[in-house]
Amino acid sequence: MSPKTLYDKIWDAHLAHEAEDGTCLIYIDRHLVHEVTSPQAFEGLRMAGRTVRAPDKTIAVPDHNVPTTEGRENPEAMTEDSRIQVAALDKNARDFGVHYYPVSDVRQGIVHIVGPEQGWTLPGMTVVCGDSHTATHGAFGALAHGIGTSEVEHVLATQTLIQRKGKNMKVEITGKLRPGVTAKDITLSVIGETGTAGGTGYVIEYCGEAIRDLSMEGRMTVCNMAIEGGARAGLIAPDETTFEYIKGRPHTPKAGQWEQAMEWWKTLHSDDDADWDKVVTIRGEDIAPVVTWGTSPEDVLPINESVPAPESFSGGKVEAARRALDYMGLTPGQKLTDIEIDTVFIGSCTNGRIEDLRAAAEMVKGKKIAVKRAMVVPGSGLVRAQAEEEGLADIFKAAGFEWRLAGCSMCLAMNPDQLAPGERCASTSNRNFEGRQGYKGRTHLMSPAMAAAAAVTGHLTDIRDLA
Amino acid sequence: MEKFDKLSGIAAPLPLVNIDTDMIIPKQFLKTIKRSGLGVNLFDEMRYDRDGNEMPDFVLNKPAYREAQVLVTGENFGCGSSREHAPWALADFGIKAIISTSFADIFYNNCFKNGILPIVLPQEQVDVLMSDAEKGANARMEIDLEAQTVTTSDGEVFGFEVDPHRKHCLINGLDDIGLTLEKAAAIDSFEARAAAERPWV
Numbered sequence A: 001m002s003p004k005t006l007y008d009k010i011w012d013a014h015l016a017h018e019a020e021d022g023t024c025l026i027y028i029d030r031h032l033v034h035e036v037t038s039p040q041a042f043e044g045l046r047m048a049g050r051t052v053r054a055p056d057k058t059i060a061v062p063d064h065n066v067p068t069t070e071g072r073e074n075p076e077a078m079t080e081d082s083r084i085q086v087a088a089l090d091k092n093a094r095d096f097g098v099h100y101y102p103v104s105d106v107r108q109g110i111v112h113i114v115g116p117e118q119g120w121t122l123p124g125m126t127v128v129c130g131d132s133h134t135a136t137h138g139a140f141g142a143l144a145h146g147i148g149t150s151e152v153e154h155v156l157a158t159q160t161l162i163q164r165k166g167k168n169m170k171v172e173i174t175g176k177l178r179p180g181v182t183a184k185d186i187t188l189s190v191i192g193e194t195g196t197a198g199g200t201g202y203v204i205e206y207c208g209e210a211i212r213d214l215s216m217e218g219r220m221t222v223c224n225m226a227i228e229g230g231a232r233a234g235l236i237a238p239d240e241t242t243f244e245y246i247k248g249r250p251h252t253p254k255a256g257q258w259e260q261a262m263e264w265w266k267t268l269h270s271d272d273d274a275d276w277d278k279v280v281t282i283r284g285e286d287i288a289p290v291v292t293w294g295t296s297p298e299d300v301l302p303i304n305e306s307v308p309a310p311e312s313f314s315g316g317k318v319e320a321a322r323r324a325l326d327y328m329g330l331t332p333g334q335k336l337t338d339i340e341i342d343t344v345f346i347g348s349c350t351n352g353r354i355e356d357l358r359a360a361a362e363m364v365k366g367k368k369i370a371v372k373r374a375m376v377v378p379g380s381g382l383v384r385a386q387a388e389e390e391g392l393a394d395i396f397k398a399a400g401f402e403w404r405l406a407g408c409s410m411c412l413a414m415n416p417d418q419l420a421p422g423e424r425c426a427s428t429s430n431r432n433f434e435g436r437q438g439y440k441g442r443t444h445l446m447s448p449a450m451a452a453a454a455a456v457t458g459h460l461t462d463i464r465d466l467a
Numbered sequence B: 001m002e003k004f005d006k007l008s009g010i011a012a013p014l015p016l017v018n019i020d021t022d023m024i025i026p027k028q029f030l031k032t033i034k035r036s037g038l039g040v041n042l043f044d045e046m047r048y049d050r051d052g053n054e055m056p057d058f059v060l061n062k063p064a065y066r067e068a069q070v071l072v073t074g075e076n077f078g079c080g081s082s083r084e085h086a087p088w089a090l091a092d093f094g095i096k097a098i099i100s101t102s103f104a105d106i107f108y109n110n111c112f113k114n115g116i117l118p119i120v121l122p123q124e125q126v127d128v129l130m131s132d133a134e135k136g137a138n139a140r141m142e143i144d145l146e147a148q149t150v151t152t153s154d155g156e157v158f159g160f161e162v163d164p165h166r167k168h169c170l171i172n173g174l175d176d177i178g179l180t181l182e183k184a185a186a187i188d189s190f191e192a193r194a195a196a197e198r199p200w201v
């Protein structure tokens, strides 16, 4: 048998049909659904008199525009259009009989945090969602990617997706990370290296010692941003860390089937002599704590450097950098650590898990915030409950952080959590696009520890200086 | 879905790289539960000031380009969120084809589901088409999907690649779901096989 990559193996195991022209039907094991990209899909089903083919493989949760403040079950807490969207998901979930976690359920949260937490995401699966950060689930060795609403409708109706196979790209992070360097720094540094289109057409497999050493939380952070590097999906081969994490979760295989599953899961790795269409290698020791300075996730630099000059780039990037600096209100040569911050946002499907909150709390402990506002938005109700139990919530509150309910919140600012024009934010989310966190809002992406450090110093900060 | 075969239309130049879906249709317009009516908010934050007045410098606000059907743009167009609202807004405005050196994957896919043809060409050719588009309303660009060609107003012809299945669906305005449901037997037998091999799924 010819050698295969992990992606090849999962692909082959899900190929339901291949047409003569090479168009494939890939079977989907898990379909995650949220309120923003699904109403038109369910509407399409109704209009065509179709049903959901596999409701037991479909999981719905509202997250994108739910308020994250107390009392949100009250319909008055939402604007009318948000309310309509959430009500539509409520109705669709019930009418079509899919699994559902409403806002009143403690298990509710960001769809990419809820899936793994409940054990819906397992190695070797195909996972899709009408959301580009579905790549997150690749941390389990699942082939996971975002789809558009027409495809959501297609999966609902057929439990398959029309696909062409992507190319294989290997991103290897060798050796050990230095102190203060986290999974977020890895994933941002990779994008800094390859650019936001570097992974277009590829499925990335992350490997190497530094990746192996990461916890599941860290691996999810890495895979989450595969899409920001242009790749549809990011993958990490499952190992003991993975199996340890999924064991005993509500929807993982139980006695009897567990052994059978493990037998297959252990075959889920790229063969030694597999072919790669592209290989990127980065030394773990070379990665520094990084922040973004511009309006694209590829605009990334180590925190101890300075804002670059547009002329230092080439091609269309010169103009893009000029526009970005203008938008961000920065001058070339300015030290990144001199940039003052108004707001700090800790949360999102990139960094809203318990380990992220622990890392942030560690920085904040016994200190006060030096910014106008700072908020922690846990990724799920269960993350929130655990953080309260561990005393993290008290640390944040004592420091002056707002302690919110679970949701996407200021990651995309569809709910009331938004930046004002010109307001500058240190954010643990994944996109620093113009207007992403609010009209004319300015976003710097970084790790939870770096965002927390900025909260207590009032400016971008090298956490290595605080230690 | 609307069919696409041939088009002769005005092309608008938008020479920015990394135009993301937040720029194409900002999130405040994602709260709709409909597909239609998003065209007025296409490129909202570049097109209007805070009071909702048109910004005269933005290309689609210029008299020459208000009826544009083609966009010629920089690399990595449509990156970011998976929102299909982006192609819905483009289609609702009247855009039928987009030309760039590269597109983000999900956006590229979404275009075909909404009757929009995304065309990938090498940088030199995109540069030629960009200059052609800059000539304004008199310069009509021709796109022939059957022949897989783009023709400039000066008659220069460039060939492009497109996936045969997508081409077929676009030319005939076919609905993917209907086509897939014809293969229900294959899906049934896959499901039966998978249930035996991976019963925990």
Ligand code: SF4
Pocket: A063, A064, A110, A111, A112, A131, A133, A348, A349, A350, A407, A408, A411, A412, A429, A430
């Ligand atoms: S947290 Fe942000 S990136 Fe993640 S699903 Fe929500 S909006 Fe998307």
